Amino acid sequence: METPNLSYINSLSGGDKAFEKQLITIIKSEFPKEKDVYFKNIESDNFTEASENVHKIKHKISILGLEKSYAIAVDYENNLKTSNLEGKVDFETILQLITDYLVTL
Amino acid sequence: MDCIIIDDEATARAIIIQLCSNNCSLNILEEFSNAIQAIKYLNQNNIDLIFLDIHMPDFTGFDFIQTIKNPPKIILTTSDAQFAIEAFEYECIVDYLVKPIALPRFQKAIKKAEAKASKPIFSQSLSALEEEEATILYVNIDRRLIKIDIPSIYLIEAKGDYINVKTEDKNYTVHSTLKKIEDKLPDNLFLKIHRSYIINVHKIVDIEDNSVLIKKDVIPVSRSNRPELMKRLNLL
Numbered sequence: 001m002e003t004p005n006l007s008y009i010n011s012l013s014g015g016d017k018a019f020e021k022q023l024i025t026i027i028k029s030e031f032p033k034e035k036d037v038y039f040k041n042i043e044s045d046n047f048t049e050a051s052e053n054v055h056k057i058k059h060k061i062s063i064l065g066l067e068k069s070y071a072i073a074v075d076y077e078n079n080l081k082t083s084n085l086e087g088k089v090d091f092e093t094i095l096q097l098i099t100d101y102l103v104t105l
Numbered sequence: 106m107d108c109i110i111i112d113d114e115a116t117a118r119a120i121i122i123q124l125c126s127n128n129c130s131l132n133i134l135e136e137f138s139n140a141i142q143a144i145k146y147l148n149q150n151n152i153d154l155i156f157l158d159i160h161m162p163d164f165t166g167f168d169f170i171q172t173i174k175n176p177p178k179i180i181l182t183t184s185d186a187q188f189a190i191e192a193f194e195y196e197c198i199v200d201y202l203v204k205p206i207a208l209p210r211f212q213k214a215i216k217k218a219e220a221k222a223s224k225p226i227f228s229q230s231l232s233a234l235e236e237e238e239a240t241i242l243y244v245n246i247d248r249r250l251i252k253i254d255i256p257s258i259y260l261i262e263a264k265g266d267y268i269n270v271k272t273e274d275k276n277y278t279v280h281s282t283l284k285k286i287e288d289k290l291p292d293n294l295f296l297k298i299h300r301s302y303i304i305n306v307h308k309i310v311d312i313e314d315n316s317v318l319i320k321k322d323v324i325p326v327s328r329s330n331r332p333e334l335m336k337r338l339n340l341l
Contacts, residue, residue: 008205011207011208012120012123012124012208013123014127016123019123022119023116023119023120023123026115026116026119027116029115030114030115030116052160052162055160055184055185056113056114056160058184059114059116059117059184059204059205060116062184062204062205063116063120063205
């Protein structure tokens, strides 16, 4: 499994620690909400809406440098559009991975 | 340039603000989490450039563009590469950035916006006739200036000191270089896919491995140009 990292955020910041802190704060605030909405939509079989949630979350996956996970999210997003849940377990593992990582920041 | 950001994701907006902070010519006036708020703002304010997310709930970036009158320049920011072809059908769209956006790619997009901004008086005062002329190219062949309709060009190939311009109706051999004609062609329509070939991306029939079929011509795609070509495709 890949490890989340701050390479992209650091490349954006150019050493601006205030920006790094601000962006991480935003991600830490936004990600759990997006994750909750995703799980609610999955529980309610709202797969189209869930695919929208995955779409939004995948940007954060890429921001945290998870390239392979991003590809998994892209496939899962497309699968959900046809109510196909293939990739669900892998995607939700990624969500947990990010959740655990954000706690450390 | 006075700019606004429209993106329903706060993280994305923060990133664009940071990217803009590297360029003193950009002045972010407002950020919006939905397009409706932005439309209201645009009704009362003049803006030079919009950073616009395509994928937003209820009202997409394309809905937004079709709604506003006289849209300013727009740089699309999206996680989806598949809308690139559709995007370049809009005159106002300057560039198409796929998230996560890296600083060098962002700066390139800003240069494009600035280049377009440097000729507003010319472009805004174009009459219908002049707009039509903007799609026309004159080439010098045997001391005659021959008019070519730019959208009808499907392929340009380098042949030593000459270029061969292929159109729907006729082929023209012109004493010029690919570089010179590339500068005269609209970026949204044409793409250099090999050091010897420029193609009209709207005329692609199919793509196989490292070649493109345009009309009946099979054209090689160089490895370095392939990523840009793939970006332009509306891939399913």
